[in-house]
Amino acid sequence: MGYRILETDDIPGYLHERGHWPDVTDIHVREVSDGNMNRVFLASSTDGTRSVAVKQALPWVRVAGPSWPMSPDRADAEARAYDQIARVAPDKIPSVHGYDPENYALVMEDMSDLEVLRTLLNEGAAYGPDTSARIGELVARLSFATSDFGMDSASRKALIAASVSPELCKITEDVVLSEPYIEHEHNHWHQDLTDLASEFRADTRLRTEVADLRHLFMTSAQALLHGDLHTGSIMVGEREGTPVVRVFDPEFSFVGPIGFDLGLYWANALVSEERARALGRLTDHADQLRLSWEAFEREFRALWPTRVDTFFDDAYLDRFLRRVWTESLGYAGTEIIRRIIGFAHLTDLTTLPDPVPASRRALLLGRELIVRRAELTGPQEVRVAVEQG
Template sequence: MSQYRTFTATDAVEYARQFGGLSDPASLVDAQEIGDGNLNLVFKIFDNAGQSRIIVKQALPYVRCVGESWPLTLDRARLEAETLQVHGSFCPQHTVKILHYDTDLAVMVMEDLSDHAIWRGELVKGSYFSQASRQLGEYLAQTLFHTSDFFQHPHAKKADVIRFTNPELCEMTEDLFFNDPYQVHERNAYPPELEEFVATLRDDAELKIAVAGLKHRFLSQAEALLHGDIHSGSIFVTQDSLKAIDAEFGFYGPIGFDVGTALGNLLINYCALPGLLAAREAADGREQRLTDVREVWQAFAGRFLALAAEKTRDQALAYPGYGEAFLQKVLQDTIGFCGTELIRRTVGISQVADIKKIDHQPMREECLRHAISLGKTLILAAPHVQDIDALIARIRQNG
């Protein structure tokens, strides 16, 4: 901590010159701070021709939107860099490349993705990327299978669980996903007009027991090295490429949490589209989001089973039929965690552009109601949904 200092743009340029791996480091001359998140400084580094070449990211020792009253560990920079390096070793085509990181300064240098766009922003505009959902499913399958007990040696897995222990950021997830939305809390950020509707979450014993079960699984099931926050804002896309970034919440947890978080953000967009696009475009977009949900799951499950058949090292886990049985449990976890993502993004502090970009206040409130209602439905239905078709049917039934 004694060596830590908060970077300026000048610092970021100099650091990129040292550690960006460029053949012409002196060509780097300028930096622009582009971070719009709550936890970090992010600099885009430009050369003397005005071209963006490198990204420098530094963790801040507090939550940016709250201030120094909410301190955070700087070790998350190491956790992020090492999570992305591990994920990149198994799925390089869909993971941002880490060029360098420094534990003391909590800084990493990574490839520039200026030729990509943030997926959330494109979804808000109604843009469609035909390969993105299947590529996301591939990323999830490769990273989660290869860091699970199906593939890892038990000794290596247990050592990695310790290496990737991430208590402070996990505590943030535990609060924001499983605690805050189901109680009166100063961090909650829904419109006051929804108070009576949101209060039904706090008063629903069946729902709160189901959420408690999901939190318990999050706390106790170290199944694989998760990204930990794999939403549409932490994914960059082009028409033929997808790259995951921002893995500072990485830790060993339940596989369904990553898959559910990914699907939850697609469904937030599904709920928000009537407020973002004209009626016909919104209807078409909602059908596409349901197709995306189906494709993410099918790509994930299909690849996971193929990898399990080819690469499972544990004799018991390799027994015919176990992979399918395991994925049935993962599907139910996925649906439950998907529901908590919908609720925490609408009731809690971590609001997203899909909702915030809706200009018409009554429509925004209606989209929020839909997302909250769908989240509750999925949490309660999770143990009873047997396949992806049944999940899509439940979503349609909710409105």
């Protein structure tokens, strides 16, 4: 029948046809799209015992409409990432009930009982002891399993080929890893940050370091990434007294440098910390980079004895993890900067009564993380850089 764009009223019939919903007389559907890119619908039965979420990629950017075309293949990338994560960390993503490649539509677990982490943090909530550790574990499991340590060489080459995602990678290469450092129509910032934005554009050392991270992003096929692991791609809550952490929206997934996933998470945690500092309500913000790194490292080391290629010895593991650490810091820096003087900004800062002091601190920290990433050898050194800001 071909690709059809689903509207709210089409969802009952669609779910029935696809075998996800037996009784179309008992279904309530609402659209909850709040991102830029895709449509999301929630469907539930009257008594609430049955519910699912439907996410469809349109052939354009949702908020822009047909004037900004974008391949719906991003839904394939999302389905592929969920498929890989489900093998190693099924409790950390929504369960996927089915993917329909003809309509670029994913039917998955309804997580509306959970809350987006960014929303909670912006409201003043603490992370709690679990969230960052679960994120570190997820990155370790996904990246180990899809690296040359967890997968035989031929299967890896097939995964790399299948996961090539030129359009979405190009967005990151431009929006995150170059535009903020040049004059570009996408860039915008608070008028009181003009001096720093100009200073960053004129900073040739910074630019060369960003070029290094950008080239690494383009060429380093270490493992399958989530690709957009910010606090708006994480839901948290509690089910039957147990903390739940779910990562979603992996449409930017491709095989790239592991540090990109950790770095995005760290950047968002550090910006959230600056928001809390500005409002005088710091909680456990300072622990999050360390907790996620320690969990990542612990899990990666625990998996190491299962590696498929033992030519990679224990000394190599130490070297590899050190590199991932350093690269993660660099990517964290680029994510902080682009979220303040680049295209898409963060509500963490934009909703502050005065976003300027927190934004300045964050921008300067971002630059430190990029240019001094080789000297910042552990979470404690990063803490010093944050506190000195």
